[in-house]
Amino acid sequence: MTETLSKSIAGTTGENTTIPSSAAQPRARKKVKPDSPAGQAPKRPGLILATILVGYFMALLDGSIVNVALPSIHEKLHASGAGLQMVAAGYIIAYAVLLVTGARLGRILGHERLFKAGLAGFTIASLACGMAQNTGELVTFRVIQGVTAAVMLPQVLSLIQQTFQGEARAKAMSAWTAVLASGIVVGQVLGGVLVTANLFGWSWRPVFLVNVPIGVVLWLAAHKTLPSVRPQNSAANNKVDLAGVLTLSPTILALVVPLVLGHDEHWPVWGWIMLAATLPLLGVFLAVERRVAARGSSPILPGRVLRMPGIKPSLILIFLVMVVYAGNLFATAIHLQGALGFSALRTGLAFAPCALTFGLVSYYWRKIPAHLIRRLAVVGLLIAVAAMAAQIPMFKDGGYGGAWFYVDQLVFGLGVGLGNAPTMTLALLNVPVSDAADASGTLATNAQLAQVVGIATLGTLYLSVAPGHAVHAAGHAMAVLSVAAVAVTLVAVGFAHHLHRHDKRQRLMAAAAAATAA
Incomplete structure (x- = not known):
């Protein structure tokens, strides 16, 4: 970063940053066109933020809510192992491939229009998923769900940036980060509750159908409240x-x-x-x-974004962390239900401690003293390494560790939250508002693709080492998976250390330049 990190976090990086501060006003304000929503306080800002973040949260949930429903889908639809993985990964594949394109379409056609269109499509696709009669139909509709999510989700960050100013924007960004961080885990908890409730005898179907009434209410709220933002067309940006x-x-x-x-x-x-x-x-x-x-x-992959300070190592770091996070959650959910006989509800609740610490850390990490924030990623990932290493003796003999498993999930969520949330936010610090859609789309695409790779690689590793669901073989598979996760996370620690050293060099150079100028 070009100034000390404490000043960056405090928001003194100026008008062109994407993460402004609650602690300071920008040094200079640009003139805003009268018809721009950035030039006036938004009407009903709380409702606007709630609408777009609930939509964002709902789409994030669908990346993981299906995990604990997989055994029920297997039983009712006679899905194969590959079919189950495609039900889980098909959504994220489509989402990851098209996310940056969705961000660009928002710039061309208008972010509020694309949000409403994506939300409507997502709601209809959720209804179709809930009514699917076989595995092929379910996979197809899951892919369509992913496409519509890729249209809707990139608009959220742009709407926050263009609607809120100063401290209101800082709070909105913190809420966005917390939603982004906790959505995957909360999805597994909610999925367990819905499958166990077996509403109307529909088994796994409410996991998808729950989106329908929520989606309808959100669309009506979006139609009434979202500000109309003039598309930012230019010769360079008006084409997909x-x-x-x-x-x-x-x-x-x-x-x-x-x-x-x-x-x-x-x-x-x-x-x-x-x-x-x-x-x-x-x-x-x-x-x-x-x-x-x-x-x-x-x-679609803007070179100017990738050339910004710290972006490339941040992308690699976030990718590695999300590979481990998503892959570990996917395999653990299958293991608890398939090998250890947990109910869907018990499996979902098993991840509640992880969701709690991940969400809290992602929302409140900015309150940590600035001189400690620079080291958060390294410290957090080392905590995550310790938590995953602790899984090895818990699982290897066919058990799960009892109460210690839940403590371990608490620590794992804490470590991953400390490693991921500051990295995601600081990566956007020096991105101009004009490049926010492309930058956030690139980061989000990277994170979603990492989830696909995590589910595919670590999920395949677990299924390959544990043929069938014999308890001891499955426990050995979880131990092997934990070793692999530790190794990948240690590589991520190396990139986090590199980012820390890079930031330190940047601050020293800025201090030297300031001294010379004085």
């Missing part, structure tokens, strides 16, 4: 990077599909061919993006 979408999509699919289906299909040759094609396809995508940028258009 179709070439980028068409080359990025097969790249992601080539990586994820064989990881998801490989175990159940006994690792066929086509799967290895697809994996081998991932790197060449990535090269094609990067070449296409360079050509798009050279023509003066705006690529």
Whole structure:
């Protein structure tokens, strides 16, 4: 960061930052056009924020709420292991592939329009998921759900930035971060409650149908309250990077599909061919993006965003953390229900301690003294490493640790929250508001793709080491998974340390420049 981190957190980085402060006013205000919502206080700001964050939360929940419903889906629809993984991952695959495009469409057509359109589509897709009659239909509608979520979710951060000012924006951003952090875990808790309740004898279906009445109410609220924001069209930004979408999509699919289906299909040759094609396809995508940028258009992966200080290591760090987080939750949910015989409710509630600490840390981390904030990511990830290492003796002999498991979940949520939330927020500090949609879309795409990879890799590792659901074999599989998760998180610690050293160098350079100027 260009000044001391304490000043950055306090919001003295100026008008062009995406994370303004509750502690200080910007140093200079730009003139705002009269028709811009940024030039006046929003009407009913609490309702606006509640509407967009509940919509955001609902879509995030659907990335994980289905996890504890998988055994019921397997029983009622006779889904295979690969089918279950596609039910879980199909949503996130579509979401990850199209998220940046959704952000760009919001810039072109208007963020409030895209939010309402995505919310309507998401509600209809949720109804279709709840009425699916077989695995194929459910997977198809889950993909459509992911597409509509990719239209809706990128608009939330842009609406916050364009609607709120000063301290109100800082509070809204903290709420957004907490929702982003806790949505996955709360989804598993709520999924357990809904499956166990077995409303109207519908088994797993309320996991999706619950979105319908909520979605209708939110759409009506959005129609009444969301401010109309004039699209930010320009010669460089008024087009969707179709070439980028068409080359990025097969790249992601080539990586994820064989990881998801490989175990159940006994690792066929086509799967290895697809994996081998991932790197060449990535090269094609990067070449296409360079050509798009050279023509003066705006690529789906904006180079100017990636060149901003600290963005690349932050992306890698967030990716590694979310791989471990999502993969561990997915495998643990299957293990508790499939091998240890937990009910859906008990399984969902098992993750409540993790949700509690993750959400609280993500909302309140800014209150920690600035000189400690710089070290939060390293300390938090080391705490997460300790929590995952503690899982090894808990699971390896076929048990789960009893009360210590819940303590461990509490500590795991604390560590991952400390590692992820500050990194996500600080990565956006030096991003101009004009680039906020692309930057937030890139970060969110990175995090969602990491979840896909986590579910695919760690989920496959668990299923491969634990054939069937024999308790001791499954316990050994969880121990092996925990070792792998520890190793990946230690790599993330290395990137967190690099970010800390980078920030320290930036602060020293800024101090030297200030001294020279004086």
